[in-house]
Amino acid sequence: MVGPTPRGLKAPGREGWLYSAVPERSVPVNPAAPVASTGELLGHPKGLYVCFLTEMWERFAFYGMKALLFLYLTQHHKFSDANGYLLLGTYAGLAYALPLLGGLLADRYLGMRKAVVFGGLLLVFGQLGMAYTGEAASGIQGQGVVDGFAVQVMYFALALIGVGVGFLKPNISTIVGRLYADTDPRRDSAFTIFYMGINVGATLSSLVVGYVGIQYGWGYGFGLAGVMMALGLVQFIVGRKHLLGQAEPADPEALKAPLFAGLSREWLIYLGSLVLTVVVWQVLQTRINFAPLTALAGGHEVTLTEVVALVLGLGLGVWFIRLLLTDLSRVEKGRMVVLMALIVISALFWGLYEQSYGPWVAMAERTMDLTTFGLTWNAAQTTAFGAIFVILFSLPFAWLWPKLDKRGLNPSYPAKFGWGLVFCGLAFGVLAFSTGTAGEDGLVSVWWMILAYAVLVAGEMVLSPIGLSAVTTLSIKRAVGLMMGAWFLFSAFGEIIAGRMGTWAAIEPEADGSISSAKALVVYGDVFTDMMWIGLAAGVLMFALTPVLKRLMKE
Structure with missing residues (x-):
């Protein structure tokens, strides 16, 4: 690895960004540990476990709902695969x-x-809103007669969850950092414990919410996610004294003082966030038809989110070019160019990776024998495999890099990104190959899905935490926050790319509304082969560029 690993990066994985910014945002008010104390539990402040449980149940709710979402959209509301x-x-x-x-x-x-409590409330209302499913659509998938009111409730519930995540997700990890002095040797251990809460929540959610939603009804699955989020929020509020006063507003008086129309800044933020929720509600369902402008290419329809993402990306590009034209040294410019290249390519990785919640779930539902060791899974529950492998692989990969470094074999940042993309491509290769192994019943063994997840998560371990380290190591000091923001932004772009790439695997049902496993296997085989080559080609490109990028980091 080039440069040191940032504090708090003990446990790798996608969710590592939750605490990657700890050196920037969670510096305690005083360099020493807080004077106040409510006692310790297993050698750590009790506040750590308050945050652990809050984040665990938030991730339980988020990933449980996400595991069910595609199936819910296509089976209950009869969305087409592409729209789902x-x-x-x-x-x-x-x-x-x-x-x-x-x-x-x-x-x-x-x-x-306050941000965590407000975000938690939005999440609870959003998850419980998802529990209202209305009448199931009638007719064929993609052409069904839908319950319009229920669909609008769903969109608004998703908007509440999105904004709620925005308030809770970055701040709960910041609180953990503030419970420890900068020099406290327990700090890294604390984030490892906290990280385990994330993965325990993600694993349990897919298994439990996935089971309840499929077995007893969509509303029960979503409702369970909301109830557990509510319990997590209650224990956070009850346990506030264990936060040692480290999560309070910087200027409480200014926050409470009237600012506009007799309303305080605090209430204006809350009201503004509700307005933002309404905006997101509309953004989620707004499409723009560019056919008149692209008639020669056939024209196509894009989501408003994709347009916003493009504008933000262009804005970030303009800012970055202007930054390079300032008085940076040659070395600083080179390192910033390398960092931006890594950030941009990460969006492609996440675009491929997040197929696991779309086409992978659809493949499990339509083409797989989901029985192992006498247990029968459902398609939503297969998303738990990813979180399980993250838990299994975290310590081995944390052990691997120092060992390789001692032998002079530790790959550079660009090379690790190349390996991450190669592993990601190979995961799709596993599933593409599996489509030719169907048994007499026309189904593929779920063990192929398990193997694909193992390979995919190996790629995640190589790329995700390394990217976070690269931001703090390669960026100039005055731009670390913005470059970390760029990393998050391109993670969001990756999700949007995933949605668009997922449409390649869309399948039109037969006249009777059915989708045969044979037809689905052909589609998934072709699409996953394409995605395999995209991942492998991107990885090879990164290997080819590695000498140049390494030189830029050192010049």
């Missing part, structure tokens, strides 16, 4: 982008505790 994939990508993209705003508002005004 697009909404999944649009929603997830917004959920990963909005934490930038929530973190900023908490830092400057609300404080982390």
Whole structure:
């Protein structure tokens, strides 16, 4: 690895960004540990476990709902595959982008505790809103007669969840950092414990919410996610004393003082966030038809989220070019160019990776024998395999890099990104190959899905935490926050890309509304082969560029 691993990056994985910014945002008010104390549990402040449980149940709710979402859209509301994939990508993209705003508002005004409580409330209402499913659509998938009111309730519930995640997600990890002094040797251990809460929540959610939603009804699955989020929020509120006053507003008096029309800044933030929720509600379902402008190419329809993402990407590009034209040294310019290249390519990785919640779930539902060791899974539950492998692989990969470094074999940042993309491509190769192994019943063994997840998560371990380290190592000091924001933003772009790429695997049902496993296997075999080559080609490109990028980092 080039450069040191940032504090708090003990446990790798996608969710590592939750605490990657700890060195920037969670520096305690005083360099020493807080004077106040409510005692310790297993060698750590009790506040750590308050945050652990809050985040665990938030991730339980988020990933449980996400595991069910595509199946719910296509089976209950009869969305076409393409529209289901697009909404999944649009929603997830917004959920990963909005934490930038929530973190900023908490830092400057609300404080982390108030932001977590407000975000938690929005999440509870959103998850419980998803529990209202209305009447099931009638007719054939993609052409069904839908319950319009129920669909609008769903869109608004998704908007509430997206904005709620924006307030809760970045701030709960910041509180953990503030419970420890900068020099406290327990700090890294604390984030490892916290990270385990994330993965325990993600694993349990797919298994439990996935089971309840499929077995007893969609509303019960979503409702369970909301109830558990509510319990997590209650224990956070009850346990506030264990946060040692480290999550309060920077200026409480200014926050409470009337600012406009007799309303305080705090209430204006809350009201503004509700307005933002209404905006997101509309953004999620707005499409723009560019056919008149692209008639020669056949024309196509894009989501408003994709347009916003393009504008933000162009804006970031303009800012970056202007930054390079300032008085940076040659070395600083080179390192910033390398960092931006890594950030941009990460969007492609996440675009491929997040197929696991779309086409992978659809493949499990339509073409797989989901029985192993006498147990029968459902398609939503297969998403738990990813979280399980993250838990299994975290310590081995944490052990691997120092060992390779001692032998002079530790790959550079660009090379690790190349390996991450190669593993990602190979995961799709596993599933593409599996489509030719169907048994007499026309189904493929779920063990192929398990193997694909193992390979995919190996790629995640190589790329995700390394990207976070690269941001803090390669960026110039005055731009670390913005470059970390760029990393988050391109993670959101990856979700949107995933939705668009997922449409390649869309399948039109037969006249009777059925989709045969044979037809589905052909589609998934072709699409996953294409995605395999995209991942492998991107990985090979990164290997080819590695010498140049390494030189830029050192010049």
